[in-house]
Every structure is written in C-alpha cells, then in structure tokens.
Amino acid sequence: MNExxxxxxxxxxxxxxxxxxxxxxxxxxxxxxGFLNKHAGADFQEAHILLSxxxxxxxxxxxxxxxxxxxxxxxxxxxxxxxxxxxxxxxxLPIYYQDGREIPTLELCHRVQDINFxxxxxxxTDSIACQSFFHEIPHEIKTQMLNRCGEQRxxxxxxxxxxxxxxxxxxxxxxxxxxxxxxxxxxxxxxPMLRLTQAIPLKLILRNRDRPWGIEAAMMGLAGMLEEPIxxxxxxxxxxxxxxxxxxxxxxxxxxxxxxxxFLRLRPANFPTIRMAQxxxxxxxxxxxxxxxxxxxxxxxxxxxxxxxxxxxxxxxxHFGKISKKPHGQLGKxxxxxxxxxxxxxxxxAYAQSKREPKYANKAYRWLFEMEAENNVISRxxxxxxxxxxNAHDSQxxxxxxxxxxxxxxCLTCQVGQHxxx
Numbered sequence: 001m002n003e004x005x006x007x008x009x010x011x012x013x014x015x016x017x018x019x020x021x022x023x024x025x026x027x028x029x030x031x032x033x034g035f036l037n038k039h040a041g042a043d044f045q046e047a048h049i050l051l052s053x054x055x056x057x058x059x060x061x062x063x064x065x066x067x068x069x070x071x072x073x074x075x076x077x078x079x080x081x082x083x084x085x086x087x088x089x090x091x092x093l094p095i096y097y098q099d100g101r102e103i104p105t106l107e108l109c110h111r112v113q114d115i116n117f118x119x120x121x122x123x124x125t126d127s128i129a130c131q132s133f134f135h136e137i138p139h140e141i142k143t144q145m146l147n148r149c150g151e152q153r154x155x156x157x158x159x160x161x162x163x164x165x166x167x168x169x170x171x172x173x174x175x176x177x178x179x180x181x182x183x184x185x186x187x188x189x190x191x192p193m194l195r196l197t198q199a200i201p202l203k204l205i206l207r208n209r210d211r212p213w214g215i216e217a218a219m220m221g222l223a224g225m226l227e228e229p230i231x232x233x234x235x236x237x238x239x240x241x242x243x244x245x246x247x248x249x250x251x252x253x254x255x256x257x258x259x260x261x262x263f264l265r266l267r268p269a270n271f272p273t274i275r276m277a278q279x280x281x282x283x284x285x286x287x288x289x290x291x292x293x294x295x296x297x298x299x300x301x302x303x304x305x306x307x308x309x310x311x312x313x314x315x316x317x318x319h320f321g322k323i324s325k326k327p328h329g330q331l332g333k334x335x336x337x338x339x340x341x342x343x344x345x346x347x348x349x350a351y352a353q354s355k356r357e358p359k360y361a362n363k364a365y366r367w368l369f370e371m372e373a374e375n376n377v378i379s380r381x382x383x384x385x386x387x388x389x390x391n392a393h394d395s396q397x398x399x400x401x402x403x404x405x406x407x408x409x410x411c412l413t414c415q416v417g418q419h420x421x422x
Contacts, residue, residue, distance in 0.1 A: 001089045006062050006108070007043060010087055011036060015111040023091050023105040026052045034060050041187075042083050043377055049085055051104055058084035058266070066105060067093040072375050077334045079186070081267040097267070099326035128406045130416055134385045137416050142387060145415040150397035152404070154368070157342065158349035165350065176290045176347050177202040177283065183343040184279040186335075188262040189272045193279075196223055199255040202283070209284045212311060217241035219276055224257035231321025234313050268318035274328055277310035293344060294351065294360065299367045302344065306331050337371050341392060368393045378402045 009015060010033055020028040027050075034047030042059035049056050059082050063069060066088045074080040075098065083103060086095055091107040128134070134142075165175040178197040185193035199222050208214045220226050221242030230236045245251070261272045268274070286292065286305050296302055307330045309315055318324045331339075345364045352360035371392035373379060379395045381402070389395050404410070411417030 001064050001109075003043075003062055003064060006064060006087070006089055007036065009108065009112060010044065010060070010062060015108050016113070017111075020106070022051065022085075023094070023107060024102060026104065028085075028104070028106060031055075037377060041079050041376060047084065051084075056084040058082050060085045060087055062087050064089045065093075066091045066095050066107075069095045069103075072380070074375070077375065078269065078332050079334070079338075081269050083267075098269075128381065128385070128402075129409060129411055130420055131385055133420050134387075134416070137419055141415050141419050145401065146387070146394060146397045148397075148415070149401040149404075150368075150393045153396045153400035154346065154349055154364075156400075157346035158353060161343075161346050161350035162353065165354070172351065173290055174202050176293075176343075177205075179343045179347060180283075180289075180339070181279055183339050184275045185272070186270060186275065186338065188266065189275070192223070192256055192260045193272070193276070195260075196256060196276075199251075204249075205280075205283050206287050209287060212280070212284055213238075214241060214245065215280050215284055216277065216311060218245050219280055220273075221246065222251065222255040223272075223276065224255070224260065225273065225320070227258065231319075234317075235320040263319075268324055269328060271318050273317075273319055274310065274314055277314035278308070278331060281308045281310055282306055290347070293348065297363065299340070299370055303333075303336050306336050306339070337374075337392065340367060340371065341396060365393070368396070 013030065013033060017030060020030070022028050029050040031048040031050060032046075034044035037043055037045045037059075042061040044060040044062070047058060047060045059080075061069070061074065061080065061083045063072075063086070066086065068088075069075065069086065070093075074083075075096070078098070081097060086103045086105040088105060088107055089109050091105050095103045095105065097103055130137075161175065161179055164179060165172065168174045168178070178194060181197035182190045182194040185191070196219065200218055204218070205215055208218075217226075217238040220238055226235060226239040226242050230239060263271055282305070283289070285308050289305065292305065293302065309329050315327045315329065316324060318328070345368055348360045348364035352358060352364070369391050373389045373391050374395040376395070376399075379389050379398050382398045383389055387398075389398060401414075405414045405417070411421060
C-alpha cells in the first residue's frame with residue numbers, strides 16, 4: 001500500500017461504504033470525496049461529508065499510517081487545520097488538531113476486499129514522466145534545475161508586486177499594505193482581502209491607530225460582516241461605529257458581502273474574521289513596517305513584529321456570537337513563513353529591482369534559504385524520487401517545477417528532461 005494507490009481508492013470510493021464509522025465511533029457518510037489537490041495543502045479539497053448528522057465541507061488528508069501525520073509534520077502546519085477527515089490505511093495512532101481535539105479518522109484496511117485488485121490500481125505511467133530515470137540524473141543537473149525553478153517562482157511573485165506598485169502610482173507603503181492583506185487571506189480569501197485593503201487606504205488605518213475599535217469597525221463593515229441579523233452586542237457596537245465612519249468618509253453600505261468570503265473549507269482559526277482581526281493589529285502596531293523590513297537583517301526579529309494577538313473579542317470568538325473553545329493567539333511559525341514567502345520576500349525582491357539595490361535581493365534569498373522546507377503533496381513526490389529538499393527555496397522551486405514543467409510535459413525545456421532525451 002502507498003499513498004498513490006490509497007488516493008485512487010478514495011477518489012473512486014473503492015471500499016465498502018456500508019455502516020461507515022469513524023475511529024471515534026461517529027456515524028459517517030461520504031457525500032463527495034473532493035477534488036485531488038496537486039499543490040500545497042491537504043490531498044483532497046472541497047470534500048463533503050456527514051459526520052454524526054453534521055455536514056462538513058473541507059479537506060481530506062490521506063496516509064498509509066495515521067502516524068504519518070506526525071512524520072510529515074502536519075501537526076505543526078496550520079494549513080492542515082481545515083482537514084475534516086483523515087483517511088488512513090491503518091489507524092495506528094490517534095491524531096489531534098492543534099487545539100487538542102481528535103481528528104475524525106477513517107480506516108480502510110478492513111473495507112477493501114480484493115487486495116490484488118487494489119495493487120492493479122497503480123497507474124501504468126508515472127505522475128512525473130522522468131520518475132523512473134530521475135535517480136540516474138547527475139546531482140549537478142537536478143540542483144541547477146531546482147535553482148532555476150526557485151528563481152522563476154520568486155520572479156512571478158515579485159513581478160505581481162511590481163504590477164500592484166504601478167497600479168498604486170508607485171507608492172511602496174500602500175503596495176506593501178495591500179499585498180500583506182492579500183497574503184492574510186491565505187489562498188481562499190486572498191482576493192477579497194486585497195479588495196478590502198484597496199477600499200481602506202493605509203493612511204486611514206494609521207490615522208486611527210490609537211482607535212483599534214474604529215479600524216476593526218471599518219474593516220468588518222466594508223467587508224460586509226456587520227450586516228443584519230446582528231448576533232451580539234459587540235457586533236452591534238461595531239455596526240454603530242461603522243455607520244458613523246460611513247457617513248464621514250462617504251462609503252457605500254458595504255464594499256464586500258458575506259458571500260464573498262469562504263468559511264466552509266476552513267477551521268475556525270483560519271476564518272477570515274480571525275485573519276482580518278490579526279491583520280488589523282499587525283498594521284496598527286507597526287506603522288512603519290516597510291521601513292523596518294528594509295532595515296532589519298534577521299528574520300527572527302521581523303517575526304516578533306507579527307507576534308501580536310488580535311483584539312480581546314477575537315481571542316475568544318471565531319465569528320460574531322460564536323465563542324471559541326480555544327483562545328486565538330498570535331500567528332504561528334508556519335503562518336508567518338507563509339506571509340514571508342508570499343509578501344515579505346517578494347516585496348524585498350521587487351524593491352531591489354526598482355531601486356537597483358542588490359542588497360535587498362540578497363537578504364530576501366538569505367531568508368528564503370533560512371526557512372524550513374514546506375511539506376506538501378508536491379514536495380513529497382520529489383522527496384520520494386530522491387531529491388533533497390532542504391529549505392523553503394527548494395520546496396517553492398518544486399511547486400514551480402511540477403506546475404510549469406512536469407504537469408505540462410514540457411520536458412524539452414527542463415534540464416533534467418534534456419539530459420534524458422537529447
């Protein structure tokens with residue numbers, strides 16, 4: 001058994017689905033297994049299940065052994081907090097979310113009858129065309145391709161920053177603010193977060209940095225999260241403040257609406273309400289964040305600027321009127337690294353490009369090489385092929401390599417493919 005075969009068993013639902021129960025004894029029904037995710041994050045996205053008659057939509061992670069969750073360090077990665085079901089061949093160990101709750105787990109080893117049929121599910125061709133030859137390729141060639149992909153990956157990111165910079169009339173502070181806001185959307189809510197920051201200029205945030213109440217009311221109001229029905233007194237007070245700000249600044253009733261935000265695929269810690277509150281506090285407490293970013297040399301010093309808890313209400317709630325069982329604190333290490341990869345490092349590269357100052361680019365790449373490698377489906381494919389992934393630069397390079405060369409079969413433009421074919 002391996003994850004590739006297990007993936008096909010799950011996607012095609014080739015197991016006995018009668019009287020399904022989780023390892024915790026909860027009634028389980030699979031409405032939809034989800035869609036295979038070939039990028040960062042859990043193996044299947046947008047799965048739909050019923051668990052003890054409660055509907056859940058979110059991610060599904062697959063492992064041969066349940067303990068592989070710990071082996072792959074998912075317990076340290078907040079992006080796996082939105083996993084609604086852990087599907088394993090053998091449940092050798094109970095696995096828990098970061099807040100201490102046990103993750104619903106489905107064991108399949110006793111539900112697949114024909115093992116010979118299971119083994120025949122292995123695809124005739126490798127997911128990567130050169131997989132059978134990869135171990136024979138000289139180390140120097142693979143390293144050159146990895147470095148090339150890492151540079152191309154970062155170039156795409158910093159060019160998008162430069163594009164945003166030009167749209168902002170070459171205002172670096174505003175561009176950094178908007179880009180950071182987009183990163184706080186963490187994929188699913190990136191675009192609405194970008195639109196929100198474009199609706200609330202940075203100067204308005206800084207003008208009200210002594211009034212966190214006003215900043216939160218402005219963000220939540222323009223995000224469409226203060227619309228009726230009102231759930232509690234706190235939301236009502238924010239709504240009253242937003243009505244005042246709306247008249248003062250001649251805003252529309254709401255720039256965005258609740259329908260623009262994604263909640264269903266996320267665990268409470270990743271809800272846009274929480275991320276928005278965290279982002280507001282980071283900006284409010286660091287009025288010269290870009291200047292600090294340009295000046296400071298050590299990444300761990302920059303990290304301390306992001307170790308800020310949201311307002312007291314959002315430490316105890318994950319949505320208006322919904323109390324969280326576990327307080328929401330500061331951003332975790334893996335979350336900070338995600339912000340680095342998607343905004344802090346690209347902004348340094350973009351700034352270096354525009355100012356022709358290589359010292360900022362050197363610092364950006366130094367930080368990228370200092371950060372731990374990401375652990376995801378794609379990086380594991382290359383690891384299994386024998387490629388050593390040592391840091392975040394390498395894991396980002398693998399994502400670019402897979403998406404732009406392997407997945408599109410552009411072997412003749414890949415240095416490894418050229419070595420094999422030419």
